Each structure stands twice: as structure tokens, then as C-alpha cells.
Amino acid sequence: MSKKVLFPLLLIPMFLGGVDSTLFNSIAFDLPVLTDSWHLWFIDGYTIALASSVVLGSRLGARLGPGVTLTIGLLVFAVASAAPALLNSPVTWTATRFVQGFGYALIVSSVASVIGGLPNTAERTLGYSLWITTYSVGAGAGPLIGRVFVDVGAYTLLFWLPAAIALACALLASLLLRDIDLGQAASTKIDVASSVLAFLGFGLFVAGLQSHGEALERILATVAGSAILAVFCVRQLRSRDPLIDVRMLPFSRLGACSLALVFGSACYTGSVLLFSAEADSLLSILPVSVLALWVSLGGFAFHKLQSRFSPVHILQASLVTCALGLLVAAFVGLWPASFLIGLGVGVSMASGDAYLLGSVPPKDVARAAALQETSLAVGAALGVAGFGGLFTAIGSVTGTSVITAALVGVVVWTLRYNRGVLTA
Numbered sequence: 001m002s003k004k005v006l007f008p009l010l011l012i013p014m015f016l017g018g019v020d021s022t023l024f025n026s027i028a029f030d031l032p033v034l035t036d037s038w039h040l041w042f043i044d045g046y047t048i049a050l051a052s053s054v055v056l057g058s059r060l061g062a063r064l065g066p067g068v069t070l071t072i073g074l075l076v077f078a079v080a081s082a083a084p085a086l087l088n089s090p091v092t093w094t095a096t097r098f099v100q101g102f103g104y105a106l107i108v109s110s111v112a113s114v115i116g117g118l119p120n121t122a123e124r125t126l127g128y129s130l131w132i133t134t135y136s137v138g139a140g141a142g143p144l145i146g147r148v149f150v151d152v153g154a155y156t157l158l159f160w161l162p163a164a165i166a167l168a169c170a171l172l173a174s175l176l177l178r179d180i181d182l183g184q185a186a187s188t189k190i191d192v193a194s195s196v197l198a199f200l201g202f203g204l205f206v207a208g209l210q211s212h213g214e215a216l217e218r219i220l221a222t223v224a225g226s227a228i229l230a231v232f233c234v235r236q237l238r239s240r241d242p243l244i245d246v247r248m249l250p251f252s253r254l255g256a257c258s259l260a261l262v263f264g265s266a267c268y269t270g271s272v273l274l275f276s277a278e279a280d281s282l283l284s285i286l287p288v289s290v291l292a293l294w295v296s297l298g299g300f301a302f303h304k305l306q307s308r309f310s311p312v313h314i315l316q317a318s319l320v321t322c323a324l325g326l327l328v329a330a331f332v333g334l335w336p337a338s339f340l341i342g343l344g345v346g347v348s349m350a351s352g353d354a355y356l357l358g359s360v361p362p363k364d365v366a367r368a369a370a371l372q373e374t375s376l377a378v379g380a381a382l383g384v385a386g387f388g389g390l391f392t393a394i395g396s397v398t399g400t401s402v403i404t405a406a407l408v409g410v411v412v413w414t415l416r417y418n419r420g421v422l423t424a
Contacts, residue, residue, distance in 0.1 A: 007127065009176065010111045011134045012169055013074060016162050017104055018138020018292075019145060020046070023158065025269060025384065026143035026276035026288055030150045037210050038090035040388040043273070044206055044381050045094045049101025050108075051377030052199040055243050055370045057109035059190045066113040067177030073106025074170035082163035085156045108373065114177070132299070140292030143276060147285045194235055194243040201228030202378070209385035244374055245367040248360070254368065256418040257356035258375045260315045263411050264348030265379025267322045267404075268295065270387030271341050274400055275334055277391060287334035291342045298346015302354070305347070311355050311422035316412050318347035323408040330401035349376070355422040 024031075024046075028039040061069040080100035084093045115127035149158050208222025236242040248254045272288055279285045298318070305314060325340030353372055360368045386407075390400045 003123065003126075005176065006114075007130060009169060009172055010070075010114060010127070011130055012165065013070075013077075013107045014111060014131055014134045015138040016077075016165060017107070018135035018140075019142040020104070020138075020162070021135075021269070021380070022139045022142030022272050022288070022292070023146045025272040026279070026285060027146035027150050027155070027158075028273070029277055031155060033084075033088060033093055034090050037388075037392060038094060040210050040384055040392075041094045042090070042097055043384045043388075044210070045097035046101035046104070047269075047377055047381035047384065048203050048206055049098045049199070050105050051374055051381055052202050053102050053105040053195055054108055054373045054377060056190065056192070056195045057105040057107075058113065058370065059243075060106065061109050061113050063190065065178070066110040066117075067173060069106050070110035070114075070177060071170050071173045073103045073110060074166045074173060076100070076103030077107060078103075078163040078166035078170060081166060082159055085159040112369075112373075133296070136292045136296045139295075140289050143272065143279075143285045143289045144282065147279070147282050151282065191239070191241075191243045194232060194239075197228055197232040197235065198243070201225050201232055202381070205229065206381055206385045209382070209389050242367075244370060245364075248364070248368065248371055254356050254359060254371065256312065256315060256415055257352045257359070257422065258371060259411060259415070260319065260348045261352035261356070261372065261375035262379035262382065263319060263408060264322065264345045264352060265376045266383030266386065267319075267326070267341060267348075267408065268345045268383065269380045270383030270404065271326070271329075271338075273384050274387045274391055274397055275329065275338075278397060287338040291338050291345075294339050294342020295346040295349070298343040298348075299350040300346075301343065302347045302350035306351070306354070311351065312415055312418050314351045315348065315355075316415050318344045318351060319408050319412045319415075320344070322348065323405040323412070326401040326405035326408070330398040330405075358423045359421070 024043050028034060028043055031039075031042075034042055057069065057073070064072075077100055080096045080103055083096040083099075087093060087096070111131065115124060115131065118124045118127060146158065149155050202225065204221045204225030206225070208218045208225060210218065233246050236244055236246045249258060268291070272291065275288045276285060279288065302314065302318075309317070321340055321344030323344075325337045325342075325344060328340055329337035352375070356372050356375075357365060357368050387400060387404060390403055391397070394400055394403075
């Protein structure tokens with residue numbers, strides 16, 4: 001198939017995902033149906049489902065083929081995206097976001113499979129570069145698009161338009177990509193039980209961070225979530241073909257990279273939510289929108305810095321920059337803060353990805369990639385829950401920024417104990 005047809009068909013859903021990653025973070029408090037902490041659940045439902053099913057999506061892709069999986073994912077995404085326009089309760093809205101997150105997990109895994117399966121190295125490199133750029137452009141456009149439609153009182157179009165685009169892409173994918181065969185083993189194990197455990201455990205753990213419910217209920221949710229996640233980890237350790245290979249997570253191996261990815265992603269999604277909470281105009285949302293631009297700049301900066309500094313120092317410096325940006329947001333202003341946070345997030349994500357994937361032998365790259373995608377999605381959910389929960393409890397952008405900066409500082413201090421050999 002011509003790359004002029006293939007790349008747009010794959011990358012338009014990535015643009016939709018980029019938009020979605022910041023759109024509702026920036027306008028959730030302006031949506032009339034959502035009340036109390038349902039703002040946070042509406043955002044986090046999507047990322048919880050994505051984090052717990054992105055690897056399952058890749059397994060389904062190996063069985064059904066990436067073209068079929070992409071079509072199914074787009075159809076699920078389209079239906080779930082449009083559903084809130086027809087519903088009127090925070091519970092049903094949030095339920096659709098869980099479904100939409102599962103659909104996007106299928107989309108991401110399918111796009112990654114198709115691009116990774118291209119026979120030409122130059123084409124694969126071009127595909128990955130276009131993927132990152134397209135997603136970043138969508139992420140930058142999300143807050144602007146959301147503010148425009150909210151200001152004109154047409155927020156329901158934010159559900160209908162992505163649904164229409166996803167539906168059109170699903171139709172094209174079903175016609176053009178259904179026969180794609182990457183030669184993956186059809187016998188690849190689909191561990192539904194582990195996916196259910198990951199979904200329940202992570203969902204309950206995030207529930208403990210939310211502001212929804214009494215303090216005792218949230219504590220019990222955190223404890224229950226931690227226990228289920230422990231069962232999930234034991235199951236993965238005993239599996240010959242684990243869904244997530246937790247054996248890769250000793251701190252001296254890939255734990256430091258994964259930790260940097262989680263906190264870098266959390267700083268990004270949490271900052272978008274926090275700085276949008278008090279934005280009431282297109283002008284006031286601009287610092288949030290340009291965060292995506294600075295994240296891209298951070299990714300470029302990493303490639304210039306990686307040969308000059310050690311991996312652990314780069315990971316530490318990137319998170320220190322994020323923490324400094326949060327403090328600047330608290331005491332100086334959003335424009336310089338957005339630059340520092342975006343730069344720090346970009347370097348932490350690029351370095352975390354490079355060191356995580358580059359520090360394993362070729363036979364383990366697929367499992368490391370699953371760990372990478374899961375770490376980013378976990379961070380996205382924890383950022384919204386953590387920043388949002390603190391902001392709801394404190395009621396202050398300044399206080400929330402200072403506390404989260406301190407937490408990032410603890411992670412920076414922890415990284416100094418990494419003794420592994422990391423390579424890009």
C-alpha cells in the first residue's frame with residue numbers, strides 16, 4: 001500500500017488521541033454534567049482502561065491481525081466518544097470513557113504493530129517520527145479546541161466530531177488494512193484474567209487518590225487495589241508469557257527508567273489539569289497549550305545531551321526541571337512554568353523510552369515496549385488523580401504545585417541509588 005495512504009490512515013487516530021490527552025483535562029471543570037470528583041473520574045476512566053489493556057490489545061492484534069484490531073478499536077472509540085452527547089449523568093459519562101480507553105488501547109497497539117512491521121528501516125523511522133509529531137500537535141491543539149467549543153456553548157460537538165472522524169477511519173481501515181499480516185504467532189496468549197486483575201487493581205488504587213467518597217473509603221480502595229496488583233505481579237512472575245514482565249523492574253535494571261516515565265507523564269497530564277482549572281478564556285489557556293511544543297523540544301534536547309551526561313544524571317535533571325517548573329508556576333507565572341515543565345517532561349520521556357528499550361537484548365524489546373507504554377499510561381492516570389485530588393482538597397494551585405514538586409524531588413533523590421548500566 002502507498003505510504004501516502006497508509007500513514008494518514010494510521011496517524012489521524014494518533015492525532016485524535018493527542019487531542020483527547022489534553023482536551024478534557026483542560027475543560028472537565030466546565031462540563032455541566034460533571035460534578036464533584038466526577039471531573040477526575042471522567043478523565044481517569046480513559047487512562048485506567050488504556051493502561052490496563054494496551055498490552056492485551058497487542059495480543060489481540062497478533063491473533064486477529066492489526067488491520068482488524070485497528071478497525072475494532074476505531075469503532076469502539078467512535079461509539080464511546082459519541083455516547084456522552086446522548087447521556088446526561090456523570091456515571092454514564094465516566095463509563096463511556098472506560099470503554100473509549102479500551103478502544104484507544106486497540107488503536108495504539110495496532111498502529112505500533114503496523115509501523116514496526118514496515119520492512120524498510122527508513123520507513124519505520126519516518127513512521128515513528130510522524131507518530132510523535134502528530135500526537136504532539138494534537139496534544140497542543142486539545143486545550144485550544146476545548147476552550148473554543150466551550151466558550152461558544154457547543155461542547156457536545158467535542159463528542160460528535162471525534163466520533164465521526166474515527167468512524168470514517170474505521171471504514172477505510174476495514175477496506176484497506178484487513179488483509180495485513182505481520183507474521184505474528186496466532187498462538188500468542190491472550191491473558192484476560194491478568195488484564196482484569198490489572199484493571200481492577202489499578203482502578204481501585206487510583207480511586208484512593210481521588211477526592212470522591214469518604215477518607216476511609218479511599219483508604220480501603222487503595223489497600224484493595226494494592227493487594228490486587230500484588231496478585232497480578234505474582235501471576236506475571238509465574239507466567240511463561242507474562243502480560244507485563246515485572247521481572248524487568250528491579251531498580252538496577254529498568255525500574256529507574258519506568259519510574260521516570262511514570263512521573264514525567266504524571267507531571268504532564270497533572271499540569272494540564274491543574275493550570276486549566278482556573279483558565280476562563282482562550283488567552284489564559286495558551287500556556288497550557290504550548291506545553292506540548294516544549295515537550296517536543298525536550299525530546300530533541302535529549303538527543304543532543306545523551307552523549308555528554310550519564311543516563312541517571314539525565315533522568316534526574318529532567319525531573320528536577322519539572323519540579324522547578326511547578327515551583328515557578330506557584331510563585332512566578334504559567335508562561336515560564338510551562339516551558340520548564342514541558343522541557344523536563346520531554347527529556348524525561350525521551351530518555352526513559354530510549355534507556356528502557358536500549359538496555360535490553362533484542363529478544364526482550366517487545367516486552368520492554370509493553371512496559372514502556374504501560375508506564376506512560378499509568379503516569380497519565382496518576383497525574384490526573386494526584387494533582388486533581390490535591391487541588392480539590394487544598395483548593396489552591398500554589399499549594400498543589402509545591403506539594404507535587406516535593407514529591408518529584410523525592411523521586412529525583414531515589415534515582416541516585418540506581419546502579420544499573422543503562423544504554424540508549
